[in-house]
Amino acid sequence: MLSFFRGCWEWKSQVFHLAKIDLVKTCRGAVLGWIWLFVRPATYVFVFWLALALGLKAGSTVGDYPYIVWLTAGLIPWFFMQELISTGSDVYRRYTYLVNKIKFPLVAISAFYALSKLYIYLMSMGIFMLGCIIFGYHFSIYLIQLPFVFALMYGLFVAWSVMTSPLSAISKDFGNLIKTLSTPLFWLSGIIFNLGTIHHEWVHTVMCFNPVSFFVEAHRYAMCDNMWLWENPKMLLIFLVVFLATIIVARIVFRRLNTEVADVL
Amino acid sequence: MFSRSEDEVAIRFSHVDKTYRLFKNDRARFYSVFNKRVKHETIHANCDLSFEIKRGEAVALVGNNGAGKSTALKIITGVITPTSGTVDVNGRVSALLELSAGFDMNLTGRENIEMRGFLWGLNKKEIAELTPAVEEFAELGSYFDQPMRTYSSGMKARLGFSFASSIDPEILVVDEALSVGDKRFSKKCIARVKEIMSGTGVTVLFVTHSSSAAQEFCTRGLVLDHGRLTYDGPIKDAIEFYDKSNNM
Numbered sequence: 001m002l003s004f005f006r007g008c009w010e011w012k013s014q015v016f017h018l019a020k021i022d023l024v025k026t027c028r029g030a031v032l033g034w035i036w037l038f039v040r041p042a043t044y045v046f047v048f049w050l051a052l053a054l055g056l057k058a059g060s061t062v063g064d065y066p067y068i069v070w071l072t073a074g075l076i077p078w079f080f081m082q083e084l085i086s087t088g089s090d091v092y093r094r095y096t097y098l099v100n101k102i103k104f105p106l107v108a109i110s111a112f113y114a115l116s117k118l119y120i121y122l123m124s125m126g127i128f129m130l131g132c133i134i135f136g137y138h139f140s141i142y143l144i145q146l147p148f149v150f151a152l153m154y155g156l157f158v159a160w161s162v163m164t165s166p167l168s169a170i171s172k173d174f175g176n177l178i179k180t181l182s183t184p185l186f187w188l189s190g191i192i193f194n195l196g197t198i199h200h201e202w203v204h205t206v207m208c209f210n211p212v213s214f215f216v217e218a219h220r221y222a223m224c225d226n227m228w229l230w231e232n233p234k235m236l237l238i239f240l241v242v243f244l245a246t247i248i249v250a251r252i253v254f255r256r257l258n259t260e261v262a263d264v265l
Numbered sequence: 266m267f268s269r270s271e272d273e274v275a276i277r278f279s280h281v282d283k284t285y286r287l288f289k290n291d292r293a294r295f296y297s298v299f300n301k302r303v304k305h306e307t308i309h310a311n312c313d314l315s316f317e318i319k320r321g322e323a324v325a326l327v328g329n330n331g332a333g334k335s336t337a338l339k340i341i342t343g344v345i346t347p348t349s350g351t352v353d354v355n356g357r358v359s360a361l362l363e364l365s366a367g368f369d370m371n372l373t374g375r376e377n378i379e380m381r382g383f384l385w386g387l388n389k390k391e392i393a394e395l396t397p398a399v400e401e402f403a404e405l406g407s408y409f410d411q412p413m414r415t416y417s418s419g420m421k422a423r424l425g426f427s428f429a430s431s432i433d434p435e436i437l438v439v440d441e442a443l444s445v446g447d448k449r450f451s452k453k454c455i456a457r458v459k460e461i462m463s464g465t466g467v468t469v470l471f472v473t474h475s476s477s478a479a480q481e482f483c484t485r486g487l488v489l490d491h492g493r494l495t496y497d498g499p500i501k502d503a504i505e506f507y508d509k510s511n512n513m
Contacts, residue, residue, distance in 0.1 A: 013383070014383055014384055014386075017380070017383045018380070018383075021369075021372065021376070021380055024372075024376070025369070025371050025372065028371055028372075028412075029371075097366060097367045097368065097369065099344075100344050100345070101344060101366040101367035102344065102367045102381075102384055103342060103343035103344055103358075104384060167298070170294060170295060170298060171291055171292075171294065171295035171298075172291070173295060174295075256298075257298065259345075259346040262344055262345045262346075263285060263345065264294070
């Protein structure tokens with residue numbers, strides 16, 4: 001397990017640098033470059049808000065805070081997670097030259113790719129919070145658990161990417177499977193509706209096993225519900241089990257396939 | 266870091282095997298992840314390969330297509346791992362393998378050099394010193410600041426050569442790379458490789474079909490045939506052996 005992280009640590013300066021390059025690449029070719037990174041999510045937030053709050057009158061189903069804050073607190077982490085669920089599961093094809101032309105640890109490819117997405121996410125989060133403050137929404141002390149949530153989210157999705165990228169490299173079926181699962185995951189994870197309104201206990205238990213759901217909830221605990229994560233110990237514990245299981249499976253898959261990746265790409 | 270005697274050996278292959286498994290299709294390959302008994306054909310790219318190269322030696326790898334030269338070089342550079350056997354490489358390897366590879370086509374030449382510099386482990390200052398030298402040697406003019414997808418294949422190769430030969434490697438791996446660009450540039454490349462080789466302690470591995478090039482640069486030759494080492498000795502004899510085995 002340790003060698004897994006040590007590999008990344010030794011290459012940390014390269015990881016940071018490549019994350020920056022990945023960002024540059026994402027923005028390349030458009031005059032408005034950077035702006036697009038934020039315009040797209042902002043549009044989504046606006047459209048969902050329009051449809052849900054004004055159209056379906058869903059605003060009353062959350063707590064005593066503006067619906068748009070609740071919605072955005074779930075959507076911004078979702079954009080990050082969606083990106084890593086889909087493209088993060090196929091980083092070796094995206095950076096083929098780092099796999100089979102240059103000596104570079106495969107784990108570090110996942111690490112820098114997730115980091116580049118994390119930058120975008122953190123900036124979106126910053127803009128969102130700034131907006132909230134300008135419009136007079138007050139955050140509370142519970143906000144301080146967010147960095148912990150960021151770290152968990154980064155860790156989980158690096159593990160996810162390490163686990164799935166070798167599989168995607170070997171077979172495109174796997175990539176297609178994940179793309180297929182991405183949309184259902186969005187609708188089932190309680191990102192745009194409040195899971196709390198479902199009155200079946202088993203639904204909540206099942207949802208605890210869904211990390212997307214956990215992260216969305218965690219953001220809302222910190223920004224809207226004013227709760228600590230450990231006030232829902234079942235959710236936190238199940239998530240931690242899932243987190244550990246992901247790391248272990250990632251390690252098994254990676255050990256088994258990492259030497260094959262360069263041969264197939 | 267290494268003991269004294271260990272220090273003298275730049276590259277050591279002991280009983281290295283590299284096999285590629287060929288499947289009927291992608292589906293069979295996918296099943297093989299879960300079930301090791303899926304039918305496949307096994308290709309031995311390298312077969313029980315053992316040799317030792319001392320620091321400062323210039324060695325030519327000679328052999329026909331498919332003899333396993335490139336596989337051996339790729340193992341040395343570390344991008345592929347041997348199926349069995351052990352490989353020790355002491356020193357930093359710069360490879361002139363596929364020169365145009367390893368670049369990101371969406372980045373400019375300058376950005377690519379910066380990125381490769383970072384990957385090589387240089388810091389900002391060293392990269393700033395390196396870049397003008399690479400720029401000058403590659404002779405790309407204003408294309409240096411254009412995305413690499415706009416480059417011609419010769420330009421990519423020139424940039425690749427300039428980078429790989431500018432970073433003071435301890436082990437230089439050259440794979441048919443000296444035919445870069447036009448005659449004039451090719452001459453410049455050969456001069457550069459000679460310059461690197463004249464440095465103390467630089468180990469050079471040279472892969473070629475052409476015996477004249479091998480004789481010009483190297484003192485020792487390894488002849489490979491179907492993944493096996495068939496001859497190891499002074500370059501002249503090695504070439505003779507190779508020519509004879511090809512009935513020339």
